[in-house]
Amino acid sequence: MSEYLPKFDFVARLDFGIGKQGEAAAERVRGKHPVEDLLYDRLVDAIIDEQMCPGQHLNEVRLAERHNVPRSRVRRVLERLRDEDMVVFELNRGAFVCRPTVQDAHDIFEIRRSLEDLAVRLACERARPADIVILRKALPQALASLSASETETGRLAVNFHLALVRICGNESLEMMVAQLIRRCVLVQSVYQKASAVLCPSREFAGIIDCIERKDADAASALMALHFDHIAANLDLDEARGTGDAAHALV
Numbered sequence: 001m002s003e004y005l006p007k008f009d010f011v012a013r014l015d016f017g018i019g020k021q022g023e024a025a026a027e028r029v030r031g032k033h034p035v036e037d038l039l040y041d042r043l044v045d046a047i048i049d050e051q052m053c054p055g056q057h058l059n060e061v062r063l064a065e066r067h068n069v070p071r072s073r074v075r076r077v078l079e080r081l082r083d084e085d086m087v088v089f090e091l092n093r094g095a096f097v098c099r100p101t102v103q104d105a106h107d108i109f110e111i112r113r114s115l116e117d118l119a120v121r122l123a124c125e126r127a128r129p130a131d132i133v134i135l136r137k138a139l140p141q142a143l144a145s146l147s148a149s150e151t152e153t154g155r156l157a158v159n160f161h162l163a164l165v166r167i168c169g170n171e172s173l174e175m176m177v178a179q180l181i182r183r184c185v186l187v188q189s190v191y192q193k194a195s196a197v198l199c200p201s202r203e204f205a206g207i208i209d210c211i212e213r214k215d216a217d218a219a220s221a222l223m224a225l226h227f228d229h230i231a232a233n234l235d236l237d238e239a240r241g242t243g244d245a246a247h248a249l250v
Ligand SMILES: [Zn+2]
Pocket: 157, 161, 199, 200, 226, 250
């Protein structure tokens, strides 16, 4: 991990603004650890937006000071991210954003392909007309995003995948896929080829059509193709990962 220098100081880039008002509002919604949940959400967003890069140091003290969050809470958030394989602790060095190995990349994509295949098949069974409307609304944004920044494009793609799995109405599946998507972002951040095309959004439209027709086999085939294209954009060479690899897209 030590060879990976951070591209920039993550803490300096973000101002979470977790104030008393925000805490109170969040507490009503979220329950007993609103500050931890907010910090967690912000860190996860930073991963998806690539403001946090694999190998980047997460300074516990500075996170605590900057966001006026007790250090013990920052620690718990980092431990939660560690439990989700997003963060790793190194002895006497602190917390770092995980840098997935090639084996991790294979493992993560294998599970993700399988779970999203299940998700798209369940979506074909369970989608209501309102769900199709939601998916179609997400689609033009993704397709139009050639003019958007790569960060926006990546986030739109993530949102499309999450909207699709949400149709299943299975919270455990949704949680697992969300976690895998975040880890995929880290994988792609390290191993994406510089010349890679965007998350191939042309497949999204076809997938929605299949869900609407309740054609599970066709939807599954298109999803498999989608993952083939993503995999083709990766260069799974252990030597990669200098810390500022190409942008991640899902
Ligand atoms: Zn995708």
